[in-house]
Amino acid sequence: MNAPNDNELRSLLEGFYNSEQVEAGLDDFENGRKLFVQNPAPAPSREALAGVKADVRRALARRHHSQTVRRIAFGASIAAAAVLAVAVRVGLLETAPLMPPGTMAAAMIPASFWEGHDVTVSDPSLAYFAAEIEQIENELASLHSGGKHRSGEAAVTELEVEFIDIQGDFWKG
Amino acid sequence: MAGREDLERILAGCRKGDPDCFARLVDDYGSRCFGYFYRLTGNRDVSEDLLSELFVRLVEKIGTYNGGSFESWLFKIAANIFHDHLRAKQRRKKLMESHAENLEADHHGSAAITDDRLDKLQTQLARLDDDTRELIMLRFYGQLSFKEIAAMRPEPIGTTLSKMHRGLKKLREWME
Numbered sequence: 001m002n003a004p005n006d007n008e009l010r011s012l013l014e015g016f017y018n019s020e021q022v023e024a025g026l027d028d029f030e031n032g033r034k035l036f037v038q039n040p041a042p043a044p045s046r047e048a049l050a051g052v053k054a055d056v057r058r059a060l061a062r063r064h065h066s067q068t069v070r071r072i073a074f075g076a077s078i079a080a081a082a083v084l085a086v087a088v089r090v091g092l093l094e095t096a097p098l099m100p101p102g103t104m105a106a107a108m109i110p111a112s113f114w115e116g117h118d119v120t121v122s123d124p125s126l127a128y129f130a131a132e133i134e135q136i137e138n139e140l141a142s143l144h145s146g147g148k149h150r151s152g153e154a155a156v157t158e159l160e161v162e163f164i165d166i167q168g169d170f171w172k173g
Numbered sequence: 174m175a176g177r178e179d180l181e182r183i184l185a186g187c188r189k190g191d192p193d194c195f196a197r198l199v200d201d202y203g204s205r206c207f208g209y210f211y212r213l214t215g216n217r218d219v220s221e222d223l224l225s226e227l228f229v230r231l232v233e234k235i236g237t238y239n240g241g242s243f244e245s246w247l248f249k250i251a252a253n254i255f256h257d258h259l260r261a262k263q264r265r266k267k268l269m270e271s272h273a274e275n276l277e278a279d280h281h282g283s284a285a286i287t288d289d290r291l292d293k294l295q296t297q298l299a300r301l302d303d304d305t306r307e308l309i310m311l312r313f314y315g316q317l318s319f320k321e322i323a324a325m326r327p328e329p330i331g332t333t334l335s336k337m338h339r340g341l342k343k344l345r346e347w348m349e
Binding site: 008009012013015016025028029031032033035036039040041042043044045048049051052053055056057059060063064 | 190192195196199200203204207208209211212217220221224225228229231232233292293294295309313314318319320330331334335337338341342344345348
């Protein structure tokens with residue numbers, strides 16, 4: 001074992017002790033060093049050193065692998081950023097209509113239909129059906145109330161006569 | 174042991190990930206680092222594990238070495254690994270104590286002396302306190318200067334010097 005730097009030790013000891021103590025201190029340190037020279041620690045076995053070298057190789061392989069993965073990930077992120085930048089540059093990401101140019105979009109039902117409360121006003125073709133429905137409603141109402149009792153009976157009688165006529169025609173062939 | 178220029182070349186190879194250069198470092202420093210760990214733990218198997226851990230950590234950290242004394246840098250890492258080992262051992266000890274009070278046989282003290290064939294110096298070293306023992310190991314196995322050792326510790330250089338001086342005197346008395 002090599003002697004550590006004694007000049008440093010001397011100057012340090014001189015900062016704390018007188019010259020006699022410095023010499024005694026230097027002797028103590030030198031004797032301590034000799035103890036380690038005379039009683040060396042056991043050396044590691046060849047197998048142990050070979051094991052250390054194998055561990056180092058594995059660690060290097062792991063480091064190489066992780067560096068490769070990091071490099072690929074870095075390259076991929078750079079490529080993605082480049083693609084994004086180009087897309088922004090050429091306007092690919094702007095909101096564009098999906099229809100061919102010149103095509104107009106129109107709703108089948110006009111917006112006023114949904115906004116208004118009276119559908120007959122909004123759509124003239126519905127006005128006819130609305131009038132029909134209203135007429136039937138009125139007739140039903142008058143039948144329920146009996147206001148047209150007589151004409152109701154007449155209608156039934158008329159239907160019965162028509163039914164008898166149809167039966168007669170049927171048997172006659 | 175490689176000269177300064179040779180060492181620079183080896184370290185440059187290590188930075189590039191050359192396994193042969195790392196193998197060269199193992200050849201050059203393996204024995205001293207093993208001695209450092211062995212004198213601190215007194216256990217050959219543990220020392221071999223710590224030695225392996227040291228060089229694996231060297232693979233991870235070689236990029237952070239930026240000149241200066243390589244030995245000082247190496248033994249700082251070795252000291253950190255030893256402290257990590259002590260902390261892990263303390264945790265294990267506490268865990269074992271909480272489960273069974275009598276399972277402590279193999280885990281006494283930070284300087285666990287578990288090798289049956291201990292030399293006399295090792296036996297006497299175990300009588301020193303942990304702190305002094307580590308200082309002496311850094312000085313004689315790491316061959317670090319007092320300034321380098323003091324820089325690793327939260328205390329003035331005079332305190333480091335004084336502790337080591339007292340420890341060496343005791344050690345010499347016990348060895349006589």
